[in-house]
Amino acid sequence: MEIVPEITRRSIENLVGNDKREDGRALDEYRDISIETNVISKAEGSARVKIGGTQVIVGIKPQLGSPFPDTPDLGVLMTNCEMLPMADPTFEPGPPSEDSIELARVVDRGIRESELVELDKLCVEEGKHVWMLFIDLHIIDNCGNLFDACELAVMAALKTTKLPVATIVDEEVVISEDETFDLPINNELALCTFVKIGDKMVIDPTLSEESVASARLNVGVTKDGHICSMQKGGKEPLTKDDILFAVNLAVTKTKELVEHL
Amino acid sequence: MEIVPEITRRSIENLVGNDKREDGRALDEYRDISIETNVISKAEGSARVKIGGTQVIVGIKPQLGSPFPDTPDLGVLMTNCEMLPMADPTFEPGPPSEDSIELARVVDRGIRESELVELDKLCVEEGKHVWMLFIDLHIIDNCGNLFDACELAVMAALKTTKLPVATIVDEEVVISEDETFDLPINNELALCTFVKIGDKMVIDPTLSEESVASARLNVGVTKDGHICSMQKGGKEPLTKDDILFAVNLAVTKTKELVEHL
């Protein structure tokens, strides 16, 4: 993360102290959001999401594989995230950084813990063959709040994913050339990310807000208002009140966010 | 390895020259040894060994696998060693260092070359399924002479290892939920490590003795006095007499060491 000049830091802190922001938004207001789906013909599901200048692409590819021994009748989700060096001058090529791993895992937990993908319908033959969905996030432009952009992108891509029909013929898996089925999804989810600046919790932070913030909180909420994932980040603590405030606001905001899907 | 101040070096060399040591031991005397077994409930075999301040933990986990093509009816031993950064300020996290590889391989060769594990009894179905034993050494406190502590720990853990009974039913391996058998062991072994300081061979070196020593010699001997492994280390040579002296003493000392098992 880049160092922020002291003057920018003070300016942002003063603004937020007065419930204002650099770009004129309210503290609880998102930047413009746009979602495009089916942007990659060769992927079974895909989406491109922009939140302000932040831009991510996700592609979903299925692959037949073996189930985990303890869940022989469930499909498998694998979420991977590449913070491409193209997206930010401080991102470096190479194996995923700690930040990139955390991003992928927080996004993944939202999907996984809300149980919105009906994994039992991804079983082809119990104990032997299940669909594995590879969810690959490509971060291409980082202007802050990658978490919410990624979760929206994955959600949008999952909703439009079509898998080939696979059947067992003579003990071998046969994959249909043209018959597909919609990935079964039973809920919707969004992630609302806050940062703490001074003593205020600010939603959908820009890059410079992120860099002056003392702490971060991601709240994953389903369309019906259930909390399914949370993660605190950052160098400083949060109070219980900060957290309860953010959770409460996230429940409201999620309803707005999922309307973009 | 840490640099030893010149004064310490001279002091240790003088002591040893007079058949004495920093901690009052004789040149052929071990520090206090303690062995605890079954210290990890989730491991099929385990032990914690202390020699003076040196401390290692070993856990043994079995896994079904394929035999090597040239030994289709034998189980497989895999010895791995992590010199944890917790154990010594100079140990670094990351892939195993040369020292760590040498340690694991010397300890492994003792077990392997003495043929004390009856590998043929680890065969479930010839050419197809055998038990692989993963022997994982965790070095947690390094106060010198890791070799002997590790070999003792592995030996103690092997002696208490219980494997699940596996049978072939309808061409598939069935692993019993509660029936186990003792890992068949037909001998006992210890490793005696010497360092050369001045012109003396000193057993069970402390960390500072290791760092002023000119050479190292590991001698692996079975309970019945057979030599099954040796390894010279260190920057300077040994004479034939050094080696024969050490081998002779190791045969005696091994009888003492295996009494701790």
Place this chain on the structure above:
Amino acid sequence: MEIVPEITRRSIENLVGNDKREDGRALDEYRDISIETNVISKAEGSARVKIGGTQVIVGIKPQLGSPFPDTPDLGVLMTNCEMLPMADPTFEPGPPSEDSIELARVVDRGIRESELVELDKLCVEEGKHVWMLFIDLHIIDNCGNLFDACELAVMAALKTTKLPVATIVDEEVVISEDETFDLPINNELALCTFVKIGDKMVIDPTLSEESVASARLNVGVTKDGHICSMQKGGKEPLTKDDILFAVNLAVTKTKELVEHL
């Protein structure tokens, strides 16, 4: 690559400008070439090639494996190249460098694109078992023009490779202990490498010629004069005329080169 002193640079450029070279060769003349085959008893095919002081060894080992899904009835070639640190003071141990990858891939493409190995004859059972040929290049002395030495070595080794006969008995592959067959080869190939110095294209460059050259061109030609692979390298461009000149000369030179096989 090592830095060349400015005086060497100018000397080489002047020589080439007058159609001369350090070692007295003509611009279109190769250094002495020697080829020895069957130099490794344990390899099914092998060769050692010298071009001047440049020296490479190649060994070919077969292994049974699965075919690629889109070519179920074809064997597989895998070309790997190690630019050993022994060969050149600037080569470093570790994973293959970009240069090493390029070298292996250019050499490999010549063999692959000329289709001179009859891969269909390496199929043991369609869709299940085919021979994979591992072609391992060991660069042991680098005095310039590794490309042509490597391609000659691979070609020579392929021509002398003998594979064991494999048959399917009761749905299992049985490999004959003593019956072998010659790897079926239906053509021959050489790579001619040029560098551009001043405005001249110079064949078979020495190390110092390589280091003052502005660009490189590899031209792979079959015995019957067909172009099967090309690759431009180096920091500066080539003109169309440079390229056509080199291609034309390569067709002639290839006839000379394959006579060494």
Place this chain on the structure above:
Amino acid sequence: MSDIIRDDGRKFDELRPIKIEAGVLERADGSAYLEVGGNKILVAVYGPRESYIRRLLEPNTGVIRCRYNMAPFSVDDRKRPGPDRRSSEISKITADALRPALMLENYPRSMIDIYIEVIEAEGGTRCAGITAASVALVDAGIPMKDIVVGCAAGKVYDEIVLDLSEKEDKEGQADVPIAMMPRTGEITLLQSDGDLTEEEFAKAIDLAMEGCRKVNEIQKEALMKKYSIE
């Protein structure tokens, strides 16, 4: 709150048996050993020291680095040695959880290394690691604003309960691990996995904070025991 009795006989707000010992290693600057339920955790602290990795140093402040690692034999199916994505994430948030208590600005160009080894795992290792790490930091003589402590609450059979066992974690509906600084009640680690209503979440965080306070007493006892004997 209900008075259900759990699988292992605990009440909803009852911790598993817990044992902490300070100063268990010779070489490390500070160390601690902790058992809670079936978990066995060993922590070593080195520092503040100059780092061998120069690019990690900062001119105006000290730096803390955590390594959370599970032994291959600590779980039912052998774990491959070395870091994986899960342990990388836990290492990161553990460092975030401990940092607020340290006065790192007093150690410019220095590094504090915290090595957390899970010798045996039975649910709740990340909180246990933080709890043990704080004791090891004190044992290393590193001044702290407060002793950070970790504990989780969760939801099992629709009840909010304290300190989930491995079995409860698997069968349960949600897990909310937190870490806090007991003096101010500030939260330095928070995760939540699973399904919770807003009300349930509030209940869980209160219960986890209560748990942290109990565990903090055991931390203090361990330190008292170590330093009154000596």
Place this chain on the structure above:
Amino acid sequence: MSDIIRDDGRKFDELRPIKIEAGVLERADGSAYLEVGGNKILVAVYGPRESYIRRLLEPNTGVIRCRYNMAPFSVDDRKRPGPDRRSSEISKITADALRPALMLENYPRSMIDIYIEVIEAEGGTRCAGITAASVALVDAGIPMKDIVVGCAAGKVYDEIVLDLSEKEDKEGQADVPIAMMPRTGEITLLQSDGDLTEEEFAKAIDLAMEGCRKVNEIQKEALMKKYSIE
């Protein structure tokens, strides 16, 4: 030349539909997006900047570094993330293809980074990457002697044709990707795979150079569009 019609209805010397847009990313110093046939390519340029990797810097000249990368979802069978041998080679020859147009001697101790992401691949990505990278370099305001442009010719059913599609590449007999500087006609990238007579090769290179000139017009239009609107 024959007047065959190809699988996808193109004439022998016809490019696939191509679309280029400059300046599509906020953070990068320069960027471009290119679609040709089914290919979707995104390029970002950073620099000239001081490198964080000191050993890559040179005291008397700037350095250019390319990273060609395919997204895991860009191909039919998911590609494992990270570099492989093919992408390493393409990265290297792409840097070689672009370097001659840059006046790197003006930027001692500096680095220009070019990141080429293949979002979707359908034959000819290396040429498309070079074409897009040139546009991104202009967008980054980096002075160049010329706008490097890439295009391939090849041999399909014994005919020399321009700009092979993925299907033609698979079924065809040869592929000759080149890159050139249109002003001087100098060739900065050249590969050739497959079976060609000397005469066919000469034909292919002429056709590819013609293709480059056409693509160059589209590069210029993209830049005009971007910079006339602003």
Place this chain on the structure above:
Amino acid sequence: MSDIIRDDGRKFDELRPIKIEAGVLERADGSAYLEVGGNKILVAVYGPRESYIRRLLEPNTGVIRCRYNMAPFSVDDRKRPGPDRRSSEISKITADALRPALMLENYPRSMIDIYIEVIEAEGGTRCAGITAASVALVDAGIPMKDIVVGCAAGKVYDEIVLDLSEKEDKEGQADVPIAMMPRTGEITLLQSDGDLTEEEFAKAIDLAMEGCRKVNEIQKEALMKKYSIE
């Protein structure tokens, strides 16, 4: 000692046919090629030179680094390229075996690199590598106290014999590779694998030392041949 004849017709104290050539590579500062039985070993030496890896340098002494490597095609089943645990260990003990003969204190801040390539392996490569490396060090003009030489003895069918072949190593009961400095008789490498009584071990070490002396003659001949011709 018995007068058994071995599988390959050798007597108990007979070496396999051995051939050494010095100065076989152009680029290396020193080199040697060695064949013994079916082993083919190539060694190159570079140095003393300044290292590109600065952290390996030491201010008061030179440093020696060995890399023992087996070619993928050197064994019956292809070996994956690159170092493995076995080759790492051999590299380490080979450096330890050669170091005592070098006067490294004369080369502060310098590095001597020794690259041992096993082109073909047939039992006893580590000793062969050391023997060849010494010749290459002399060829590089590096002053040494003595020419280190390696040789093994072992136990086959209950007899102590010299210089085990691959077959004997597999079928035998013990292998004792050593390296020594012939002038002083000091041992610089010693390993022992397999079952030996104390008496058998003493016999083996004597026999291996005798073997070393024989091999040392061949080393000297190779150097004489090289340097008398030139």
